[in-house]
Amino acid sequence: PLCESAILGAGYGLSIRGKKAMVEMQFADFVSCGFNQIVNNLAKSHYRWGQNADVVIRMPTGAGAQAGPFHSQSNEAWFFKVPGLKIVYPSTPYDAKGLLCEAFNDPYPVMFFEHKNLYRSTKELVPDDYYTLPIGKAKTVVEGNEISIITYGWAVQWAMDAAAELGISCEIVDLRTLLPWDQEAVRLAVKKTGKVLILHEDTLCGGIGAEIAAWISSECFEYLDAPVMRVGSLDTPIPMAKDLEDNFLARKRLPEALTKLANY
Numbered sequence: 548p549l550c551e552s553a554i555l556g557a558g559y560g561l562s563i564r565g566k567k568a569m570v571e572m573q574f575a576d577f578v579s580c581g582f583n584q585i586v587n588n589l590a591k592s593h594y595r596w597g598q599n600a601d602v603v604i605r606m607p608t609g610a611g612a613q614a615g616p617f618h619s620q621s622n623e624a625w626f627f628k629v630p631g632l633k634i635v636y637p638s639t640p641y642d643a644k645g646l647l648c649e650a651f652n653d654p655y656p657v658m659f660f661e662h663k664n665l666y667r668s669t670k671e672l673v674p675d676d677y678y679t680l681p682i683g684k685a686k687t688v689v690e691g692n693e694i695s696i697i698t699y700g701w702a703v704q705w706a707m708d709a710a711a712e713l714g715i716s717c718e719i720v721d722l723r724t725l726l727p728w729d730q731e732a733v734r735l736a737v738k739k740t741g742k743v744l745i746l747h748e749d750t751l752c753g754g755i756g757a758e759i760a761a762w763i764s765s766e767c768f769e770y771l772d773a774p775v776m777r778v779g780s781l782d783t784p785i786p787m788a789k790d791l792e793d794n795f796l797a798r799k800r801l802p803e804a805l806t807k808l809a810n811y
Contacts, residue, residue, distance in 0.1 A: 551581035555604065559588055562601040567651065574618045575608035575660065582625075589656040590631035599654040600631075603647075609701055609748055611664035613792055616784035621700075621749035626658050627726055627758070633682055634726040636660040638703040640671040642723055645680030653682065658726075662701045669704075685729035687736070691716035694808055695736035697759060698746040699725065705798040706746055713802060715809050725755055733759065734767055741772035742808050748797055751779030773811040778804045 551572060558568035572578050578585070585604070592598040610619040626632050635650055635657055637643040643661065650657040689707055693715050696706045699722040710717035720736050722728050737743050743763060745756035756777045763775050780797045793799060 551577050551579075552584055555581040555584035555589070555602075558602040558604070559584060559592075559600060563598060567601055569603045569605065569651070571605040572607065574614075575606040575622055576617055576620045578604070578606065578622065578625075585626065585632070585656070585658075586629050590629050592631075593655065594631060600656045601654050603650045603653075603657045603659055606658055606660045607663050607666075608660045609662040609664055610780075610785050610792055610796060611662075611701065613787050613789050614663075615787035619785040619792075621747070621780070623658070623660055623725055624749055624753055624755050627755050631656065632726060633657045633724070634660065635682060635724050636662075636699045637723055638662075638665065638669075638688075638700055638721050640669060640673050642680060642686070642721075644673050645678050646682065646723065648677065649679040649682055652679065657682070660700065664701055680723075683724050683727045683729060685723055685732035686721045687718065687732070688721050689717060689719040691718040692740055693717065694742045694744055694805060695720065695740045696744050696746055696805075697722065697733055697736065697756075699723065700748060702746045702748050702797065705801055709798075709801045709805055713805055713809075715805055717805070728755075728759065730762065730766075733763065737763055737767040738770045741770055742811065743771070743773075744776045744778060744804060744808055746778045746797060746801060749779055750782045751777060751797075752782045754779045773808055776804055776808050 558570040561568040589600040592600045695718040703721045706719045760775045778797050781795045
């Protein structure tokens, strides 16, 4: 059997010896077996004694494949409050290559989330040439003037589909990096429309959207024309049956939330 703690410890040891390490969890869920190696060893080494922890941890994540509660979790928020880590979460093949190359260049530990459903459903021409994209910079994927949707990962596609289906003009911002997240891009999106919906696949309670919503409320209040809304998945384990999984996911409640915010 795989031993995630040993995998991560081996990557950390290689980085101490001056080598670049890239390790992969078979499923992001399994990282719990190596949690200490990440949050207490990799994340704190530079702060404690100046040691770079030059490790990229690839994390196949997310639901949509009826894989049940132990192989489908969105657990990026577990690491969101840990100083010393970076969290990257692309939504397109082009972004995935550019951000992964940049993660390899970064001398500090990077959690690189890759949605399993996007492996199978998304295609895009990607240059053969080497290129990088900056960590910490969001991207506006669709411009609009009624509602700003702040999102990432598979939920970017949900946002585009729902906005098109409802005929609502949405400014859709793909965060791409969750730690650090692009506060200036969020500020501009809030200022542009005055209405904000934060969307993520993770469960609603304790998700990354809560921090972003709190920041908007304190830093961008004067731009708001409606309360900041959050849409996340149900606060339950992830079911295996397709109809139950579909009901669990945030996508199920997105159209109603967008309609309510548009009519506010």
